[in-house]
Amino acid sequence: MWSLPAPSVTWPSYSSSAEPSRLRHLSEYLLLRAALAVVDRVSVGAAYRFSRALADLWWVVDRRRRRVARENVLESGIETDPRRVRALSRRSAEHVGMVVVESLRSAEVLAEDRWREHIQLEIPADVIEVLEDPEQGLIVASGHFGSWEIAAQLLSRFKPVAGITRPMNNPRVEELILRRKPRYRFHPIPKYGADAGRFLEVLKSGEILALLTDQHARSGGVAVDFFGRPAWTYTTAAMLHLVTRAPLCFASCRRLAPMQFELSTSPLIQRARSGRKKDDVLAILTTLNEYLEAAIRQAPEQYIWGHRRWRD
Amino acid sequence: MSEEKIIIRLRDIVRDNATEERDWTQMNGETTIKSLGFDSLSILDLLYDVEQEFGIELEATDVVATRTVGDMAELLKQRGA
Numbered sequence: 001m002w003s004l005p006a007p008s009v010t011w012p013s014y015s016s017s018a019e020p021s022r023l024r025h026l027s028e029y030l031l032l033r034a035a036l037a038v039v040d041r042v043s044v045g046a047a048y049r050f051s052r053a054l055a056d057l058w059w060v061v062d063r064r065r066r067r068v069a070r071e072n073v074l075e076s077g078i079e080t081d082p083r084r085v086r087a088l089s090r091r092s093a094e095h096v097g098m099v100v101v102e103s104l105r106s107a108e109v110l111a112e113d114r115w116r117e118h119i120q121l122e123i124p125a126d127v128i129e130v131l132e133d134p135e136q137g138l139i140v141a142s143g144h145f146g147s148w149e150i151a152a153q154l155l156s157r158f159k160p161v162a163g164i165t166r167p168m169n170n171p172r173v174e175e176l177i178l179r180r181k182p183r184y185r186f187h188p189i190p191k192y193g194a195d196a197g198r199f200l201e202v203l204k205s206g207e208i209l210a211l212l213t214d215q216h217a218r219s220g221g222v223a224v225d226f227f228g229r230p231a232w233t234y235t236t237a238a239m240l241h242l243v244t245r246a247p248l249c250f251a252s253c254r255r256l257a258p259m260q261f262e263l264s265t266s267p268l269i270q271r272a273r274s275g276r277k278k279d280d281v282l283a284i285l286t287t288l289n290e291y292l293e294a295a296i297r298q299a300p301e302q303y304i305w306g307h308r309r310w311r312d
Numbered sequence: 313m314s315e316e317k318i319i320i321r322l323r324d325i326v327r328d329n330a331t332e333e334r335d336w337t338q339m340n341g342e343t344t345i346k347s348l349g350f351d352s353l354s355i356l357d358l359l360y361d362v363e364q365e366f367g368i369e370l371e372a373t374d375v376v377a378t379r380t381v382g383d384m385a386e387l388l389k390q391r392g393a
Contacts, residue, residue, distance in 0.1 A: 011324060117330075156377050194353075195352030195353065196352055196353050196355055196372070196376045197352065197373065197377065200373045200376060201373070204373060236353055236356070239353075239356035239360065240356065242356075243356050243360055243363070244372050273360070273364070275364050277361065277364075
């Protein structure tokens with residue numbers, strides 16, 4: 001599901017005792033403050049370089065993530081040459097760093113009078129019609145591709161957006177990030193409080209419900225082909241469309257150049273109920289995965305290959 | 313249709329969705345939807361099947377708000393089942 005906008009940075013847990021935890025939280029907070037001081041005071045280009053350097057360091061240190069990324073790139077068939085596979089997975093790690101910078105400096109991109117200088121919109125007429133209708137809810141599905149935080153914040157210029165967020169383990173860091181981020185009309189739904197009732201309220205209020213559909217479904221999911229391999233996928237986006245008849249589309253936000261993006265959506269995905277629930281769900285999720293694959297093929301380095309999408 | 317008959321039809325739907333075996337004859341109006349294995353999201357699956365089975369459209373928010381099988385039967389009755 002669309003875990004926005006918190007997941008860019010996650011902090012590992014080390015200890016269950018209160019004192020080391022407090023110390024750890026404080027040191028993480030201070031480190032983040034120091035990093036932000038750098039990111040805030042330098043040019044965007046320098047901030048990107050700084051974040052990429054940190055991401056490179058992380059890539060070298062995090063062996064497991066590196067291995068997962070390489071395996072996933074290979075499995076997808078996007079690259080087969082080992083050298084190119086390594087390069088792509090490293091650029092994917094750097095992309096994560098760039099997303100963090102974009103998120104922290106999104107106010108520069110999304111300012112009322114300037115966002116059109118930074119973002120090209122490729123949105124079909126049927127989706128625009130829904131976006132401009134205050135009565136009409138919209139389900140927007142996406143994946144961990146491109147700058148999804150910019151996408152959510154920009155979409156909220158059309159109508160309020162609600163998306164699932166995973167709160168950070170470190171409350172100090174969480175507070176700092178929340179304080180800094182412009183959210184416009186983006187309303188986070190905490191991951192552990194997400195339920196159908198809340199989602200239905202969002203749609204009934206004529207708002208956008210944003211869901212990232214490329215997370216491994218631990219339970220209650222279905223196997224849907226992703227780059228030709230079955231991946232366990234949550235059915236929420238499809239089921240909400242089927243039972244509420246709320247319009248559904250796929251969206252992605254590809255980086256074209258530093259702080260330049262293209263926000264595009266698919267046309268509305270229409271699926272009338274056939275009476276065969278599993279077929280309906282599979283058809284919708286397959287379509288969403290096809291759109292995500294197409295987006296990834298355009299800029300494979302902008303996909304987060306390091307997360308374990310294909311699990312048994 | 314009587315509430316009892318609605319519950320019998322609901323029982324069949326729930327049984328088809330179930331991932332574990334249980335004594336379905338025990339399911340009655342007092343049984344909570346949650347105890348039947350539906351969580352806050354999988355209730356959408358139940359809604360799809362209920363609408364198909366009874367051939368009526370329900371307001372999703374009303375269905376999600378139901379707590380027991382009896383509440384759902386009552387809702388269906390109100391909607392002309």
